[in-house]
Amino acid sequence: MTQYAIVTDLNRCVGCMGCTVACKVANGVEVGSYWEKLLRIGPTRKPNYVHTNDVEMYYLPIHCQHCLNAPCVSVCPTGASKKMDDGTVQIDKEQCIGCQACVPACPYGVRYLNETTNVVEKCTLCEQLVEQGGLPQCVEQCGGRARFFGDLDKGIETFEAPAIQYDMDRESADHSYESQQQGCRVTLGELAEPYADSDVYTLDDAGNGPAVRYILRNREWKDGVSFA
Amino acid sequence: MIAQWPLVIASVCLAWGAGLFASLCAASLAGRAPRARIGAWVVAVILLLAGALGFMLRTSHWDRLFNSFAHLASPITQELICLVIVIALALVYLVAYRRSEGEVPAPVSAAGIAGAALLVVTVGRSAIVPATTPALGQVMAVVAACGAAFALGPMSFELVAGITDRQSRKTALGAFSAIGGGVGALTTAGYLAYLQAARSAAVVGTGRGVEFGVDPTRPQASIATKASLLPFGGECLPLAIAAIGCAVLAFAFALAACRKGVRPALVAMALVLAVVSFTLLLVVFFMTGTAGAGAAAF
Numbered sequence: 001m002t003q004y005a006i007v008t009d010l011n012r013c014v015g016c017m018g019c020t021v022a023c024k025v026a027n028g029v030e031v032g033s034y035w036e037k038l039l040r041i042g043p044t045r046k047p048n049y050v051h052t053n054d055v056e057m058y059y060l061p062i063h064c065q066h067c068l069n070a071p072c073v074s075v076c077p078t079g080a081s082k083k084m085d086d087g088t089v090q091i092d093k094e095q096c097i098g099c100q101a102c103v104p105a106c107p108y109g110v111r112y113l114n115e116t117t118n119v120v121e122k123c124t125l126c127e128q129l130v131e132q133g134g135l136p137q138c139v140e141q142c143g144g145r146a147r148f149f150g151d152l153d154k155g156i157e158t159f160e161a162p163a164i165q166y167d168m169d170r171e172s173a174d175h176s177y178e179s180q181q182q183g184c185r186v187t188l189g190e191l192a193e194p195y196a197d198s199d200v201y202t203l204d205d206a207g208n209g210p211a212v213r214y215i216l217r218n219r220e221w222k223d224g225v226s227f228a
Numbered sequence: 229m230i231a232q233w234p235l236v237i238a239s240v241c242l243a244w245g246a247g248l249f250a251s252l253c254a255a256s257l258a259g260r261a262p263r264a265r266i267g268a269w270v271v272a273v274i275l276l277l278a279g280a281l282g283f284m285l286r287t288s289h290w291d292r293l294f295n296s297f298a299h300l301a302s303p304i305t306q307e308l309i310c311l312v313i314v315i316a317l318a319l320v321y322l323v324a325y326r327r328s329e330g331e332v333p334a335p336v337s338a339a340g341i342a343g344a345a346l347l348v349v350t351v352g353r354s355a356i357v358p359a360t361t362p363a364l365g366q367v368m369a370v371v372a373a374c375g376a377a378f379a380l381g382p383m384s385f386e387l388v389a390g391i392t393d394r395q396s397r398k399t400a401l402g403a404f405s406a407i408g409g410g411v412g413a414l415t416t417a418g419y420l421a422y423l424q425a426a427r428s429a430a431v432v433g434t435g436r437g438v439e440f441g442v443d444p445t446r447p448q449a450s451i452a453t454k455a456s457l458l459p460f461g462g463e464c465l466p467l468a469i470a471a472i473g474c475a476v477l478a479f480a481f482a483l484a485a486c487r488k489g490v491r492p493a494l495v496a497m498a499l500v501l502a503v504v505s506f507t508l509l510l511v512v513f514f515m516t517g518t519a520g521a522g523a524a525a526f
Contacts, residue, residue, distance in 0.1 A: 098288025
């Protein structure tokens with residue numbers, strides 16, 4: 001069984017919003033809809049707060065969590081929202097009637113009605129790219145190399161992100177980007193700083209089982225982050 | 229989140245129409261208020277069709293409307309199927325009424341009551357977004373919907389009976405409008421109390437919730453306080469109190485109508501208050517957020 005997901009190392013995330021922009025560009029997301037958005041959590045006082053400098057914060061990218069028991073799939077009257085074999089939740093736009101029952105059903109507020117096509121849309125984990133062996137654009141374009149994509153069933157250490165390596169043959173006549181890029185990948189296990197199991201979090205779970213993971217070290221994870 | 233008004237209005241109309249149709253069938257079984265039946269039937273069908281229209285207006289692709297019956301496990305699909313069944317039962321009732329000159333056979337009336345009850349259960353399940361609500365919350369939501377229908381149905385029937393039979397000084401359904409009003413008040417208060425307790429016990433109450441943050445997509449939206457997730461906290465407090473207050477007043481007016489004989493004005497007042505109460509209950513649910521974990525909202 002496959003469960004594709006994304007893990008974000010929040011200690012690496014710099015809040016550049018490259019993920020948000022990349023998603024908008026890659027998927028043609030409408031103005032006002034945010035398949036991927038970045039929240040800033042904090043600044044909040046550290047447990048040992050004494051001085052005003054004793055504060056901490058982190059950035060939190062939010063998108064469809066591709067839940068194991070997705071409530072949007074349960075409530076959809078047409079079956080347009082489906083849990084696919086690869087573990088992602090996708091919307092069949094030919095079946096969707098735009099009733100928006102799934103919009104309040106989602107605990108994370110990541111579904112939006114496209115007012116042009118009148119169907120509901122959300123993060124697809126760039127299935128059109130993943131099918132061809134690529135990576136979701138938010139992972140591909142992450143400015144801090146904080147996001148990794150893979151199969152949750154194989155462990156988050158195996159999740160991958162781009163690792164650009166170049167053929168540094170400067171004598172070659174062909175200096176194009178395409179000829180130099182080797183298209184390598186790096187895994188979370190190879191790149192990330194050590195973390196404990198207690199450093200791995202999910203968004204609030206109301207029984208829906210969000211698949212997306214977040215790593216946060218040396219800061220207090222704030223529960224109750226959501227989205228109206 | 230903001231109230232989903234098409235869903236709220238459709239749910240109120242469906243519960244109201246189902247309650248009235250069940251009351252009509254109950255009156256037929258008991259042989260009460262023969263003059264009020266056809267009028268009650270018309271009002272019930274109008275309410276049911278209004279609920280259906282509310283759902284249709286919510287969808288954006290009318291050409292695919294019948295896709296709504298595809299996913300049988302969806303509470304909304306179940307609600308639509310029950311609605312179709314109840315409308316069919318209403319038509320059967322009308323045919324039986326005309327054929328038997330007002331004396332509808334008991335099986336038809338019994339089927340009408342059962343169908344209406346089933347519709348109200350599905351309204352409760354679909355209106356309160358069960359997917360992210362704890363199991364007890366789903367049960368409480370169904371109870372709240374049934375309580376509202378039990379209040380709205382008999383009160384509506386009494387009003388129609390009061391208008392169509394001004395000579396009578398007896399209530400059409402005995403004390404059922406008052407009993408229904410009492411049940412409605414209890415279920416309204418009970419559901420809001422449950423929501424308060426459940427949300428208070430949720431993560432946001434542990435002190436680890438978000439204290440400060442920014443959503444760049446809505447930079448001017450302030451972070452919701454913990455109180456805003458509770459029905460009796462924040463901006464929902466007056467609405468929650470109004471919901472209970474209206475339900476109690478509806479019960480009081482219905483009780484007065486029962487004791488003083490049929491007074492359309494008293495019953496109408498009770499009915500209006502009961503409608504407002506159920507509407508506010510649904511609005512409070514949406515405004516406090518639909519996530520079962522009771523999360524903070526930017």
